[in-house]
Amino acid sequence: MANYIQTVKNLSIGFKSQKGKEISILRNITTNIKKGETVGIVGESGSGKSTLALAMMGYVKHGLYTMSGECLFNSSNLLNMTNRDLEKIRGRKIAMIPQNAGQSLTPNLKIGYQIEEALKLHTNLNKEERESKISDLLNKVRLPSPDIMALRYPHELSGGQQQRVAVAMALAGNPELLLLDEPTTGLDVTTQAHVLELLKDIAKDTGTSMVYVSHDLGAIAQVCDRVIVMYAGEIVLEGPVRKILKEPIHPYTHGLLNSIPKLSLSGLPDSMPGSQPQPGHAGEGCSFYDRCNISVEKCKDSAPKLEYISEIDTSVRCFNHQELKINKKKNSFSNNINKKNIKINEILNLNDVSITYAKQSFLDQIFNKITDSNPTVKDINININKGETIALVGESGSGKSTILKSIAGLLKNKDGSIKFNQDKVLSSDLRNRSSDDLRSIQLIFQNPDESLNPNHTVEQILSQPLKLYFDFKGEELKKNIIQLLKKVRLGEFYMGRYPRQLSGGEKQRVAVARAFAAKPDIILCDEVTSALDVSVQAAVLDLLNNLKEDLGTTYIFVSHDLAVVKAISDRVAVLYQGRLCEIGPSKNVYQFPSHPYTEVLLGAVLDPDPDIKPKLIAEDIVEEKPPENGCCFQGRCPRILGDKCRNEVPPWQIGENGNSIRCHISIKDLKSQQF
Template sequence: MTSKMILEVKDFSLGYTAANSQLVSVLRNVSLQIKKGEAIGLVGESGCGKSTLALAMMAFLRSGSQVQNGEIRYHGDNLFEKSEKKLGKLRGGLIGLIPQNAGQSLTPTMKIRTQLFEALQLHSDVPRSQWQQRAIELLKQVRLPAPQAMLNRYPHQLSGGQQQRVAIAMALAGSPDLLVLDEPTTGLDVTTQAHILELLGNLRAELGMTMVFVSHDLGAVARISDRIAVMYAGEIIELGTCADVLRTPAHPYTRGLLGSIPRLDQTGLPPSLPGYPPKVGSVKQGCAFAPRCKHAKDHCVAENAPVIAHDSHQVRCHLADELPETGNNVTVLKPVTRSTDETLLDIQKLQISYHKPGLWAQLRGTEPPVATVDDIDLLLKRGETLALVGESGSGKSTIMRAISGIQPPRQGKIKLLKENLNEPVEKRDSQLKRRVQMIFQNPDASLNPRHTVAQILQQPLKLYYGLDAQACRQRAAELLDLVRLAPHYLDRMPGQLSGGEKQRVAIARCFAGDPELILCDEVTSALDVSVQAAVLKLLKDLQQDKGVTYLFIAHDLAVVKAIADQVAVLYQGRLCQVGPVDEVFNGYHHPYTQALLNAVLEPDPDHVPQLSGDDASEQHPPAQGCAYQRRCPMATRMCNEWTPPWQEDGNNRIRCHYTLRELERGDEEAQLIRFANA
């Protein structure tokens, strides 16, 4: 990495015009220098200004925004003095952007070829006759298999990881020297995320690109960044090398963020940061973090915090040199689950297929393709939490859709106590619907933006209980209190709430019907770490108080370790391992479970995930043998031909041809023993 500065942010402040026509500051006196070839991470809670700063580095301002003071210089030139025509050539060309959700950024009605050609036309000097060749080179560069065939596909025909790789290829079309990445791995499963980060690291080394990496995932930031800038209330409050900030954080806020992260080597839920970030523009003087800081003193509230050098990094804090040294995180014991011996959910021999044969196939008796989900047996006791884990496409959401009645199964039984859940949701009576509720991943998509919180909560109350308007409002206020929100939130619209507040409203609506089984579909994946910790604690507290049962889908295995009692590991719609969460994560592992655990990221720059091959989303599940045979480093001929048996170690059940003792020995030694005894 050279010492040449590629981007300089100098005392930069940015504001937007509020409803009262006053200019409200979003970014305040931000200064940052980025060297050529460097990767810098911008971290902090939602609303702290990290995405706004990243977009400002491309001279992109949202409607109603304006620069208050300062400047941003790219290769010495002030970006905000350039014309729109010059900026249009710069963006997507020398400065590339990789957005958070590739599925939404790719045009669904256009083939990948057309979208890559468009990027080459707008942002490169490649002649039209060479677009095809260059498009194939770009897809090879991002490690996509069969690039020629990939060009002819539509975005919906690709997995999430493949879509993200296409988005990276489009960003590389203009041969950028600065790449802005806005939450590029949020929503990806653990192995896909690890592979995307490895790809980005390799591309940076090969092409010498500079990267600005925006994320609330400190593990992802640690994997790719040289330095970290921690943001709060529109300011950079701590800046230093990745190792310094993550190992010896100097600001209380940074310490709080790190303490909010669940870890695989800890038991129970991590503590969340108290309070909420300040409203944009509300901080006039003093330290913005003071109202939430347990160390705050009078002068922290009265005086603006100075930027001081603390060891080898910078920190904006009055008390940086007075705080105690950071120690190991305190282990928080998991609350005792109020489970009973009563089986609430019973799934037997479940098989689900999305295939719908045409008339000709039915007349000919054509054999249907291999089922999407097959041979699923699961028991869930009342008051427990069962987590379904696995990569994207493993069948987690398909099973949840079958339980909710959205996707009826082809074979098997699903029972809630004595009630049959095989019927589609439209055939279930209102009381059965009430007993099974769902919390979705994205509250923005599940809350009506035109309704107040009161109207959102009153809908299920009217549907299930027929309450009048006054009783509905009173019960709605009680539901808000249940999720730790004040009654005045009843008159707010979803757009006036933070991400964590929206998810709390979604949880309150779910509990309006007094459910017995709650299906949680990635309910914390889009939340920053402090809000995630608070929502997880809320879910656990509600389970303790109400005795509800959760079926919990998550990609983050550390979150699963913190909240779940039982875990079921799925690969391409087949169960690989089932058991108590501590036994599954700490005991004997199926090779696929081991691969998932190896790919988990840690907020430690020295931690390198062990990757065992890319995802197999290209292929359907094999018709015979072990589902994991194509990727398993221990696979033998038996694995290809015979369905593996279930083995038990206490309550930990593993479906594998290798014995538990052989699995304990590991890949090479187990194979040598197997071949020697063959």
């Protein structure tokens, strides 16, 4: 008992429904956190993982209540402590690093004040000591010039910097236990890899125990010693990280791992059918029964208990886990994408496209022109062929969504032209595009919650493009809607539902169906899977790929997730600060990353395998603006040559594999120098 820092016993947390029914979100959770250990809690959204982490601080959200059980910290139950007592533990013994640091830092208080507040509450330092401690802490989380940083307001920092401040704040009270709630979700890949590095170092240096909550198995693999897998409010699997991520003996974990696209495997990941039961909807039997592919008769009626298997130090909640052990490690995903040779049949041509967000001055407005010597997006030349999937990748601020908006006509381009079907120049102003041009280019947005009108039924949502472009009415309209729903694998009965009655994956399917309703030639996909859970993501990717094969649609796919891009795209364009760095067949770009930026990006991708470490080649500095002269990547390039890179815009080089890069160093040299 002595070496446990926190013990959770039979914990159930839930809420009362309007009908007075008790609905549990966490069901009978029992687990321990050892001193100095980092435990990962994994699960998809709605699995109760954040609720569990908050309960470990004695915090239960407004509307929820503890139904049974306890969270013991130093043998006192946090869940029935008074607020006064909790204030002495929170921040001092147990500290939290929140998911979205940008929203978790109070906007009207300076960074320095917010850290000092924690110091004042939890240490006995005097004013000068506190000031030097703030500098120490900011230094520790590797923030540049801590003294200046302390005087800034949260919104003046980048996402990565805000997350570091949150870490510094959590460390201020020297806590024995750190709870991290999705601390790197929403950060760029390189930033994420750096923050994880930092957290690992802190765990090592201070011996702090950590509970790391995440849906990202890649991040979990990097930092955790032990993993708890949650499903529908229950622990379904718990054990050492290597056992869980390499030989998972629960079918859910197994499916989850297979649904993650990986850089090392080609093809689309396997999707898991179905979705997690809503709180209160789990039946008598195993909560995973509906989605399980190894279920047996008794799984339906009786729920399995968490069973400890001592040889592998793992607990599992499954009757039939023996069956899973046989499964060997795979070299590729089963549903390999059928990548046809695409005929050179240009459908869209971006010629020297530049886009600026700079405000027009009064004079410019009169003459209707845009002047900006250093536009957000510059010199984009891409030819897109019919039927191919081209992906635009890059970190936030790389201009990938900006380019999509410009193609869609939502943003005016400053220079250059966008040609459709070889000769037709698309007007940069949406109002000047013909209805047929509008029909042929459709958009699917990142977040289906925001892109579907909450007051329209699925039928209304889908009938709009059908009425607008094809003038369908009555029976014909209905027939087409049913057909569309069938295409995205949704039944006819979805017609009368409202978006709020659909799961995340179903909503995105409706959004896909809406885009296809217009029978478009090109579909612009803006981060279409990043708001979805991995198992759902795999299904949506599979759907998009099937539709493409059936209908020959062209996709322009924007994503920050390099593994997703690898799975779905034929060609990849890598963007940095609105400038094109590399473009080529995705196979080659991923196999021989030749532009230093591509190399940096790929190096930072996290694999859900604790034995594959990311390579951190460059710092994750955030630049506010692209440089005026020279190469766009000069600020972070690990191979910078000096003045040449700073003053001259690098030329395009075409490699033997068909990928073009924009760098002063020759492709051959770059390849031989790969880290």
